[in-house]
Amino acid sequence: MFKSLKLKLLFYFFITNIIVLSVYGVFIYDTAKKGVLNTTDAELKMISIDVIPDFKKDAYENAKDIADELIDEFSIKPLFVKIIYYDKGSKKIIYETLSSKEYEWLFNIPLNEIGHQGSIYYFDKGSYRVSSMLIFDKKETKVFIQLAIEKNMDSSYLKQLYFGLIIATPILLIVFLIITNMLVNRTLSPAKEVIESVKSISANNLSSRVNTNKIPSEINELVATFNQLLSNLEESFNKITDFSNSASHELKTPLTVIRGEIEVALKQNREPDEYREILRDVLQESISIQKIINQLLFLAKKDTAELKNDFKELYLDEMIAEVLSEMKKFTQAKNGDIIVKKIIPATVHANETLLKIALKNILRNSVIYSQNGSKIFISLDKNDKEYLLMIEDNGYGIKKEDLPFVFERFYRADKARCRKNGGTGLGLAIVKMILDIHHYAIKIESIENIGTTVLIKIPKTE
Structure with a gap:
């Protein structure tokens, strides 16, 4: 009937007061009538005795x-x-x-x-x-x-009482409504403050939150839900912003290369072998663009809660064997080999697809950033609390000053070598995101020109 909560409260209070005052008035008048009747009875008794x-x-x-x-x-x-x-x-x-x-x-x-x-x-x-x-x-x-x-x-006392109640009831209703209106305004003032806070939040300050310190418990849950909604919006907005910035940054170089190759090819007539070479370069850059877009989309679109819904019991040793089989051709392309030092049976609760992506990215980095014919070592062991997955290589290594930044997006320790090998700077960022979802710890130790060791700590499943 009313869209306004304030009007609803006032209306319900008005109806309630009409009922209460009416019942109270009837009670008073009925009590007065009984008093008059008792007086009559006393009078009859006195006359009878007299x-x-x-x-x-x-x-x-x-x-x-x-x-x-x-x-x-x-x-x-x-x-x-x-x-x-x-x-x-x-x-x-x-x-x-x-x-x-x-x-x-x-x-x-x-x-x-x-x-x-x-x-x-x-x-x-x-x-x-x-x-x-x-x-x-x-x-x-x-x-x-x-x-x-x-x-x-029909005594004057009852008449006065009756008319007094008729006059007093509306006056009391008006007074009660005025007082109630003041109380409702005071009660709803926190809601108005929340509304003003919400109005002040825009795309430019999504990090702002509605203060819950002075919020009544009745609407605190609503405010908390709204703040959570803001957090989700901020996260989504940041993902879109990161994707936009990252895409514009990373796609600029391969697109520039493709444009330059095509412009060079069109400046003069060339031999078929030259065209093939240019096309190969263009294809390579196109593949690089595709890889960058796929990885950016993975980082931007994946929802943590959604990914956790796909967790299930997983035999970690069998998954590692499958990854090594799938990586075999990639490793052989550089005349390398992955050697299993020790693999113990292990059961965890995890998302198999994501763990495969993370392990492949680590192994791919080990192969890419090692000399031809290098060997990669992998082992799965355990201690009292966790499983220990270790990948070791004898590759180029990472400089000490670069180690703290290897999980940042688009960070490349050796930019020239990364670009030459098709690296995008997103592989380890994806690894870190996947391991964080699983609450797995990762540690990288590396010495330049000596090699790199990656250790992943996996809590045992209860």
């Missing part, structure tokens, strides 16, 4: 005379009287008298003849209140007096 001394012991009293006396004494009008003489032996009424035959219907009430002397009972008969009291309990006879007077339900 009339007792006027009764003669050996004669029947006349109800009309008693009524006239009571009206004069108490100034109560109308007042109707009925006197009943009840025989205890026959259990029948032996005599009764009424002050007014016209109002005989008022005394169509139970006699309650088993009551004790002084016991009194009250009855409602339309707008009248009727009492029945046992005033004498003689040896053979019981005498009852029944009185009827109008209930004073």
Whole structure:
């Protein structure tokens, strides 16, 4: 009905207050009516007791005379009287008298003849209140007096109370609404602050977060969810930005080379062998571009949570054997060889595809950055807490000052050699990303012109 939360709260509060005040007003008015009724009952009892001394012991009293006396004494009008003489032996009424035959219907009430002397009972008969009291309990006879007077339900007190409630209820509603509006505004102020914080966040400051220090617990989860959404957006935005920057940076050189080769080829007529050589260079650069794009897309598009969903039980020793088989032709192209020093059976919980990519990248680097005919050594061992996967080569090595940066994207320790061998500077960045997803540690030790050792620590599966 209302789109505004504030209006909804005020509306529900308004309806609730109408119900509460109405019930409370009815309760007060009903209590006041009962008070007036109790006053009438007390009055009837007092009159009933007062009339007792006027009764003669050996004669029947006349109800009309008693009524006239009571009206004069108490100034109560109308007042109707009925006197009943009840025989205890026959259990029948032996005599009764009424002050007014016209109002005989008022005394169509139970006699309650088993009551004790002084016991009194009250009855409602339309707008009248009727009492029945046992005033004498003689040896053979019981005498009852029944009185009827109008209930004073139209008293000035009840009228004032009624109109007071009618006037006070709307005033109280208005006052409550004003107070409630102030309280709702104060309660919703944190939500408004959150809205202002959200409005201030744009693509230029996605790292900003909504402060949760003064946020009520009821909306804290919503704010936390929004902050998580911002984190996801920032991560995606950074990936897109990194991809854009990286692509423009890395594709510039091969595209420049391709353009230069084509321009040179078109400057003059050449022999077929020269064209073939140019085409081979263009093809090589095209392959390099394709490799860069594939690796950039891998780094940019992969979602960590999505990749972890593909984890399963994996026999690590069998996976290593498969990778070595797939790398055989690549190694033989440089007359090299991969020698297995030790492989123990090992079972882990991991993503097989990703681990294969990581291991292939490490082995490919070892082969590429080693002399022709070099040997690569691989082993899988364990200690008390983890499996140890080690790859060793006797290649060109890495300078000490370059080691801290080898996992950064597009970092090349030897740029000239990397470009010559088709390196993009992304291989070890991908390795590091894959191992981080698995929570595996990697350590690289290298000495220039001596060789490189890569050690991967894999926690044992519980």
